[in-house]
Amino acid sequence: HSFSSSVVQLFIQVNPGSNSTPPLGDLLHVRAVGDNDTLHFLFCSQGAPTLLFVHTNSSSSNVQVNWTQFLAPNTNGSLKVEPESSVLYSSAIVFSRLLEYDDVNNTAEPTSEFFPPYDLQNFTWNHLNLSGHTALLCGADASFTNGSLCLQVCLFDSEGRSQSLPHLLHSVNSSQLELRLDGVPARAAQSRFLLELQAVGGAYPLSRMEVHESIDDEYTPSIFKVTVSLHAVRHVFLPRLVCLLGGNHPGLDSQHTPEQKPRTGMLSQHTVQNEQIDN
Known part of the structure; x- marks a missing residue:
């Protein structure tokens, strides 16, 4: 928008x-x-x-x-x-399941052999922690000993950049979502995780998907592959994924695909942009 x-x-x-x-x-x-x-x-x-x-x-x-x-x-x-x-x-976007598989060849290409999924509707969720324009939600599956999955939503009322790395550019038309997997137990030596999303469009479902590739940010120099979901009413859902590893957020190569596979402990951040587009 x-x-x-x-x-x-x-x-x-x-x-x-x-x-x-x-x-x-x-x-x-x-x-x-x-x-x-x-x-x-x-x-x-x-x-x-x-x-x-x-x-x-x-x-x-x-x-x-x-x-x-x-x-x-x-x-x-x-x-x-x-x-x-x-x-x-x-x-609407529903965060439905956390998937895991053994990436033996370290290719980030999922196989058909997945471990039993974690259904997020069965997680025990803490109450929302609201601080300014940021809301943090953390929860865990019953099988997690000390691990957690956290979703942090940041909203903006002006243009600027995030204070934390990788300092993504934002505007009044965007929100940022961070996914954190902290201490989630791996079930294989080379486990990778996928977060399953389900999109619901009501009377105006997603009509088509496009992938754009660009270098558009000197603060986060890289080539981004961005999947753009377009609505018939000229609404665009635009996620750009950045993967970071560890509490201090050191950089890590990443690319956006229909199924992104962060490792345990990885934080992924993307911008959800709602805007009108010209046909």
């Missing part, structure tokens, strides 16, 4: 409208308000972690949550954007 101004206002709430902490997971709601529109960004940890984007043509639109329905299993209509007539499009 492309806002008409270079600066937007961000309004951030955790569990909006709830009188108590939900027992099964939190709901983060961010309103990015432009001059004539609003981008609603929702991050839910109830079940498998999910990101929901809703773009409206109103700067006063808001999200209403029916918490009784929201906490009940297999119910619809618990979350509404009002006024409903202002909704231009919506899309």
